[in-house]
Amino acid sequence: MKRASWVALVVVAQGFGSIVVAEEWDPDTNAPNLASGGIENTRHNMTMSYLSGAHRATMRIWRNDYGEVCVYCHTPHGANTTSGAGMPLWNRTVNPSLTYQLYTDVIATTLQMAGDQTASAPGPASLTCLSCHDGVTAIDSIINMPGSGNYRASQDEIEDPGFLAGWSADTFENLDLASCASECHNPGGSPFDFYPFVIGAGTDADGNYVAPVGTTIDLRNDHPVGVLYPTATAGSPGVDFFPMDVLIPDRYAFFDDGNGRADKYELRAYDSGQGYEIECASCHDPHGVPDAANIEFIPSFLRVDNTGSALCLTCHDK
Numbered sequence: 001m002k003r004a005s006w007v008a009l010v011v012v013a014q015g016f017g018s019i020v021v022a023e024e025w026d027p028d029t030n031a032p033n034l035a036s037g038g039i040e041n042t043r044h045n046m047t048m049s050y051l052s053g054a055h056r057a058t059m060r061i062w063r064n065d066y067g068e069v070c071v072y073c074h075t076p077h078g079a080n081t082t083s084g085a086g087m088p089l090w091n092r093t094v095n096p097s098l099t100y101q102l103y104t105d106v107i108a109t110t111l112q113m114a115g116d117q118t119a120s121a122p123g124p125a126s127l128t129c130l131s132c133h134d135g136v137t138a139i140d141s142i143i144n145m146p147g148s149g150n151y152r153a154s155q156d157e158i159e160d161p162g163f164l165a166g167w168s169a170d171t172f173e174n175l176d177l178a179s180c181a182s183e184c185h186n187p188g189g190s191p192f193d194f195y196p197f198v199i200g201a202g203t204d205a206d207g208n209y210v211a212p213v214g215t216t217i218d219l220r221n222d223h224p225v226g227v228l229y230p231t232a233t234a235g236s237p238g239v240d241f242f243p244m245d246v247l248i249p250d251r252y253a254f255f256d257d258g259n260g261r262a263d264k265y266e267l268r269a270y271d272s273g274q275g276y277e278i279e280c281a282s283c284h285d286p287h288g289v290p291d292a293a294n295i296e297f298i299p300s301f302l303r304v305d306n307t308g309s310a311l312c313l314t315c316h317d318k
């Protein structure tokens with residue numbers, strides 16, 4: 001419904017008959033989403049605003065435009081080693097005072113593993129995503145802004161609006177969830193309902209995001225993360241789950257197509273010291289995964305297209 005009306009809006013704005021426009025602005029993503037372009041064609045290109053015409057510049061006043069795609073997440077030097085252990089050259093603030101309520105807190109006794117398992121905590125391959133999708137950390141809160149002299153070590157754990165405001169040229173608004181969600185990234189907000197953003201937020205009766213209270217992020221209504229995947233060394237593989245093919249201790253286990261490599265289209269479980277666990281990046285690749293025809297990305301950064309529940313059925317033997 002919302003997606004359809006968005007496409008209509010774009011077409012009207014550009015003039016009727018512009019079927020090309022509808023293709024350009026993918027209805028599933030509001031982004032071009034063409035696999036040929038790489039991550040810059042996805043919604044993880046924070047330098048872009050996927051609105052048409054003059055609105056394209058809208059995001060400019062709402063976050064620092066660093067003019068680079070990777071820098072919102074990675075840095076070649078000065079990466080986060082304090083809270084960012086196990087994260088790939090991570091350039092983002094990872095707030096250690098946040099705690100996460102996980103799905104298993106509610107329903108631990110029904111889980112299928114041998115013995116009850118209690119999810120530990122989101123591992124590094126979830127905390128990366130949560131450093132934006134938690135609803136409290138600004139998307140431009142990074143340690144090493146482009147150019148020299150724009151580095152602040154303490155940004156690894158503490159977001160410093162003063163430091164971020166030092167970025168030139170932009171009218172800076174340090175956005176928290178309430179601001180991000182007030183107009184645009186909000187299921188109830190129209191017409192800019194770029195809704196799929198905050199995982200750790202609740203919604204009110206109108207469907208508007210409600211910011212997390214205090215430092216507790218509620219993931220109890222999300223697919224569990226920080227849970228063990230049954231392997232030969234934990235749980236009972238093959239009973240309710242398909243066993244993963246390759247197990248590399250201290251790294252990951254994955255379903256393999258035979259080349260012995262964890263390809264981006266292969267689901268995986270991460271071992272950050274507690275065994276192979278499901279994390280956000282088990283199902284999603286934040287850089288986008290081309291579809292079988294290599295034309296568009298699979299929607300929602302999924303590693304496996306979920307048509308016919310194919311993603312779910314890669315792991316769950318149901």
Ligand code: HEC
Pocket residue numbers: 039044045069070071072073074088125128129281286287
């Ligand atoms: C929105 C955040 C984000 C952006 C933007 C981003 N990355 Fe990543 N990148 C990640 C995350 C998260 C991981 C870890 C994925 C995992 O756990 O498997 C990662 C992993 C990687 C890795 C190591 C693992 C692999 O998949 O090869 C490389 C290399 C990498 N990114 C390069 C890049 C480059 C180059 C760019 C810019 C063109 C970029 N990334 C942009 C989030 C991002």
Ligand code: HEC
Pocket residue numbers: 107110111112113117223224227228229230267268278282283311312313314315316
């Ligand atoms: C990468 C592997 C993987 C994928 C993909 C996956 N799951 Fe899971 N899922 C798990 C694991 C591991 C658990 C925790 C199971 C446990 O401890 O019993 C789990 C738990 C669940 C539970 C809770 C079970 C309970 O006992 O409360 C449900 C329901 C579920 N998954 C549904 C889905 C659906 C629907 C999809 C597709 C959208 C999906 N899963 C995709 C691995 C996966």
Ligand code: HEC
Pocket residue numbers: 028029043044046072073128129130131132133139185193194195196197280281284285286299300301
């Ligand atoms: C630098 C901040 C940042 C990081 C880190 C990040 N995201 Fe995002 N993500 C965003 C923004 C901004 C959007 C666009 C939201 C919108 O348009 O409403 C987005 C959109 C998405 C979407 C919806 C895409 C669509 O086309 O519908 C998914 C799924 C997603 N992110 C998953 C992840 C996962 C999983 C990770 C970690 C592997 C991650 N993100 C890391 C900022 C981030």
Ligand code: HEC
Pocket residue numbers: 126129130133195196197198199219222223224225278279280281282283284300302306311
């Ligand atoms: C077991 C697989 C799995 C795991 C683990 C998982 N996701 Fe997802 N996620 C999905 C699927 C499938 C969708 C697409 C849902 C849809 O199309 O309605 C999705 C959608 C999303 C979206 C878009 C929201 C929307 O309403 O469409 C975001 C953002 C996202 N995930 C972020 C995350 C983050 C952050 C984590 C870790 C805390 C995570 N995901 C863990 C499977 C997973």
